[in-house]
Amino acid sequence: MKRTMIGLLVALPVAMVLNVNAAEARDTIRIVGSSTVYPFASYVTEEFGATTDYSTPVIESTGSGGGLKLFCAGDGMDTPDITNASRRIKPSELKTCMDNGVKNITEAIIGYDGIVVAHHIDNEPLALTREELFLAVAEKVPQNGELVPNPYKKWSDINSELPNKEIIILGPPATSGTRDAFEELVMEAASEDMEGYDGEAYTNVRQDGPWVDSGENDNLIVQRITRNRDALGVFGYSFLEENADKLQAATIDGVEPTPENISSGDYPVARSLFFYIKNSHADKVSGMDEYVEMFMSDKMIGQRGLLKRIGLINLPESMLEKVQKSVAEREKLKMSDLES
Amino acid sequence: MEFDSAFEARMKKRYRAERRFKGYCITGLATALVFLLVFFTDIIVKALPALQQAEVRITYVYNEESADFPSAGIQEDYYELVSRGWLRIVPKRMRDNPELMGTTEQTWALATDGVDQYLKGQYNKLSEEEQALADRMVAAGNLRLAFNTGFFTTGDSKLPEMAGLWASLVGSIYVMILTFLFAFPLGVMTAVYLEEFAPENKLTQLIEVNINNLAAVPSIIFGLLGLAVFINFFGVPRSTVLAGGLTMGIMTLPLIIISARAALRAVPDSIRQGALAMGASRWQMVKDHVLPLAMPGVLTGTIIGMAVAIGETAPLLIIGMVAYIPNAPETFTDAATVLPAQIYTWAGEPERSYVSRTALGIMVLLTAMITMNATAVYLRNRFTRRW
Known part of the structure; x- marks a missing residue:
């Protein structure tokens, strides 16, 4: 028993060296x-x-x-x-x-791959524009020509036609590729044409609560928005398709995220x-x-x-x-x- | 005897305090039990559906056409019912067994994930015609839910109906074997030296502090260490059993050393003195007397250390074992994945049927851990001697 153990201890480093050659x-x-x-x-x-x-x-x-x-x-x-x-x-x-x-x-x-903004299936359908989405998640927004810390707490503060509900968006953390795409396709696109940013892309996400970093696992976001009817979730299209019995997607700039619209480029948040x-x-x-x-x-x-x-x-x-x-x-x- | 009223009041107050304290303790225990109960019920309820898997009875025709297009071998309206995982291996099977050509076979084939979910009454994407077809076939006895043997005999798959735990189970066993072979001898030798031979000085104190400290280091740090030392320096290939076993080994090492030292310390000095008095050398004293007596304690500590390691994912993430590896390893240099890594992967899959498979995987992992811990408790009760 003892001898085999000593043998193994010698064998391990030898095996490692052999592996280098085998590569x-x-x-x-x-x-x-x-x-x-x-x-x-x-x-x-x-x-x-x-x-x-x-x-x-x-x-x-x-x-x-x-x-x-x-x-x-x-x-x-x-x-x-x-x-x-x-x-x-x-x-x-x-x-x-x-x-x-x-x-x-x-x-x-x-x-x-389309990135969808989804919410509970029993909610009223929601139509958002990229500008509205941007105003809901940006850290600083322009007001009277100046950049101020984001004052919007409810969707109806941004646009009176939107529901009178608190803004809660569960989204991927900064390390995620989905987040990169969201920042590029929604935030950059919206802020470039917006006054107050001098034509520069603005991608800082607010830290005061309404945006919730929710981990790399999209299933967690799905689970949480099926329990919280006020919350929106940001994730990849395939998770929407698999949970079509529990979730619906908001239209972005009036376009629904369907395979056809994503493939043709009509749906704006696709990569x-x-x-x-x-x-x-x-x-x-x-x-x-x-x-x-x-x-x-x-x-x-x-x-x-x-x-x-x-x-x-x-x-x-x-x-x-x-x-x-x-x-x-x-x-x-x-x-x-x-x-x- | 007469007590004054102040004494009585103080006495009552103290009893009340005692009852309250006991109440707090029971509440603590009860809360833990409720959590445990809720957790287990949730897992078991979610896991049960995964024990069964839908199968469909088909008559498969092996001919020239099905050698190229496997779905040509079955009736057309069965297309959406039979899993691609079953169909796609047909051409290869026909190449390997030429005698199949021209024959027909009646067999139970794996059904698709959608049919499986439909039969279990869970969310699925079957069309109404497909649902009606499935109902008719169930009535005719051509579609059934059978025990899901595949779950315990196959590896991971992107087709939920094919996905199994076998490859990761074997991976876990291989990694644990290597962890044991690496950490146990090193750990016991270190403990014996520190307890029996080492002089008491600044250096050994420093070593002791460091070992205790290492036992509390977050496991992900060991992953980074494994990456830097074993993979980048020694050139151990990524994702392999060897890399995983060695990394888990250094992670378990401090736990083994600490428990082995405690076990050695529990052996009374009279044993040592007796052996030495009979003319034994220190080596003989340790080998023949102290170590055998300490062994139950050492083994208990080792098993508990291994039970921690078997449930660990974080360090393996760094060395590439949380990956899509559907085949069970055969040698120590094969790429492998392990149980908790497999569970982690399934938990992130979009398909709904992975939910029950994830839960069943958790149950298997918990069973493995409970078995290991129970063995440790048994060993401790059965062999530990009191002096």
Whole structure:
């Protein structure tokens, strides 16, 4: 007994050293990235593992920023092969990638995700504009040409046609990709044209109570707004679809969040979903090309694709073909692509 | 005997105070019990539906067409009833077993999540025609709810009807084995040295303070330590059993050292003196007398430490074990996930049927922990000697 224990203690560090050598080539694809893309990507990996002879890729849900950080950390085999993102790679991130030797990246767009503002199903339907939503959540708002701490406590303070109810919005915390998108698509868009901000984007969220940071788990927000009829929740479209018996969505700028409206771009609070491929790994990791091919196939992301069933909002036909072509050719992502 | 009234009043007051104090204590206990009861009822009620899973009886035709399009092998109006998880493996099965070609098979196939939820009377997205079809099939005995064996034999899946706990259960067992192999010998050796051999000086006092301190460090810190030391420095691959076991190992180490030292200290000095008086060396004294007597206490502490580790998720988040890994690990360098990580993942899924699976997963985890703690209590009562 004692001897085996000592043997193990010696064996462990040896095993570690051996592992370093074994990392030259891999037979499991490693994927990291956005928690929004995670359900779709893991659906594909599961299908990939079940229907091919390759082993199932390992996916970690690290968030878009966290994923790109790991992805761009280097070109070695101990770095991920693919990272998912619910926003486009930033020029600064691409630069980090380049500096660390990750020079050949291909960008793939798989579809859209809508961000909804939902509330209890028994409430009166609610129609909001992005400006009203912005005035409800901003830290400082313009009044008589000056920026003052947000005075609005009730929706009817913002617009007398809105219900005479307290403003309570449960939303994702600052670390979340959904929050990034909300800030960009609602707050930036609304504040740029608003007087008092001098044309600059304003994305500070108020801290005095009406906005409640509610954790990364969207199910918690869903649960809480089904119990509190005054509260609104901000989260991804697929959670609305799954809870259609308990929740309804507010229209934003008069547009309802339906798959059609999100895909066509009519619904204003929608973002594209991406994944990025590290092309230098393609011949060292078995199955990587086949995985990408499966993900980009019509069977997955097409109009009647499997991912539609779990809430992915499809790319329009023409766009899909273009993206499929550029991914199949492994078009290299350049800095100039991000500036447009 | 006569007491003056002031004495009587003081006496009454003291009794009243005592009754009040007892009342507070009982209230505390009762509150805890109520919470526990509410929690368990909630979990069990939510978990029960997951024990069953809908199955549909189909006649599957294996032919050229179904080798390419698996859904061609079943009747058209069954399309929406049979799970894709069952259908999609057909082409591969036909490649692996060519003799299937041209045969038909009657079998119970996994039904979709929607049908499953409908049969259980929970929210679903079936259309009215599909609901009517399901009703007809139940009446004809072609659709049933059966015991959900898949939950205990398969790994995670994005199709709720396929999702199971097996892979994470195996992952947890592997991680615990490695945690034990790593932390137990190191912990016991450290404790023996500090208790039996180490001189009492500033250095050992410093070490002692540090060990006590480490036991109180939040677990996420150990995750960061594991990332920095094992993954970044030693190059252990991310998400693997090895990374998880070692990280959990250093997390449990202080707990084992502290409990092992307490157990060693409880062995009376007369045993040591007796052994030494008979001419035993200190090593023989420890090996043959002190350590065997302290072992029940050491094991109890170890099991409790491991029970803490089996429920831990935070450090594993950092080293990449909270991930989508549907296969059970086979070696220590395979990627794996563990029970609490699996529960955490399911809790964040949008599909409603994960709610009951999450609850059932929690029950399995609680059962594992209760078993471990009960073993610890049993060992303590059965083998501990009083002097």
